[in-house]
Amino acid sequence: MATFDLFLADHIARNGNKGRRHASYLSSTIFDEFVEVLTAQVRSVIIEEVKEAKYYSMSVDSTPDITHTDQLTFILRYINKAGLPVERFIAFIPIEAHDTESLTSEILTALDKFGMELRNCCGQSYDNASNMAGCLSGVQARIKEMNPKASFVPCSAHSLNLVGV
Template identity: 55%
Template sequence: MGRHHVRIIIVTFQIPVECMMEEKERRQDISHIDQLTFTVRYIHGCEPVERFLKFIPIFSHGAKNLADTVVDFLKENNIPLSNCHDQSYDNASNMSERYTGLQARIREPNEFAIYVPCAGHSLNLVGVKVAECGPQIVSFFEFVQRLYSFLSASTHRWNVLKSSLGKDHVVVKCLSDTRWSAHFDGVTALHGGFEKIQDALDALSADTDQEEIRDKFNEYELKGKSTHRCLGSDYSDANKRERKLSVETFLPILDSLNSDLTKRAEAYQWIGNLFSFFGQLKTIDSEELNKKCEKLANMYHKDLDCGELLNECK
């Protein structure tokens, strides 16, 4: 977006207002240039507004360089950093580190720019860790990705797959390292169209144009049996198979989810304690309301008066 358009957004929507929030996210485009995605959220009238402002090329992931980039951008566009009351990034150490991360450097000149970890990134990290908590899980997602890679590598194979699936099923999906929902989409597509996908693979195996691949099946099968214990003789017994699935896959997933979700939730608890009473105004008692208003007014002592806030909440 050109500088002129950025200025139009800033002037038209009066971004330099109180309670502004800035959100930065690093992305790499197709030319392999790292960019900082700069988005602001603010109040216009009585309505919350979110605006994308600019992609800013960055050449260093160091917290100091990122902080200088952010501050310089705000200065160039006459947006006072003092108006920033919130900042949100992913959980990478250079962004979230308590003492030297980007969020800490932004809070040095502005104590009110509290840091809120991006919920989407946090949940994505939980999903990524779950997918890596056991060899069987890693193997399964590798299979999902290989299935997509095999079928999408040829227009002929892809057409056979689409023909087999018809209009009632979704084609197999590619996984993503940065978007955990892609794993969900991939598994959902495989589960919903499993039999039809099998039919497509059977059709491809009978295709004379696929002879080279078919001739290597035995080689691939032997490699698979040698690398995946689940294909061994101990997996033929139903009871052993159920126990193996429980011990090596199901329970590790639950343990990882419970541990990581609890850890990530801690980052939001103090924010909830600070603001959640606004949703309890009809039920909260007077003494507790006084405490909550006083706590919030002390936090934003330049913006809020405890007495005025209390009167508005009653």
């Protein structure tokens, strides 16, 4: 990271590996704590912006990470104060199962955790898998039962990918 951040590069040059009794804050655990604190701060600002906008749409997709842990990517879209559409990544959410009930539960838990009200969701977008997009028992259908204003639009990137298959 120091390659791209002059402040961090200067800090490492002045304080890195100076010996005992000198705090450098360069250990991996301290670094991870810094990242966690910064993540929480950035997410807090984003959530406040979404709440100011009141209405939002969500896009959720699952993917395995490098450790083969399945996770949901949770993204919110909203209109900011300037009237421009904004799309923000909110979190990776580890998941155990891909069934409709589990995924719906994870999404609702995430919304609750971030203080987002489902009644303010005006759109939802997922891939074309039946557990997500199914019109009778998919996640989108269950969300729509709870909030009829949450229109479903299939993810265009996933739809385009199906054209090539």
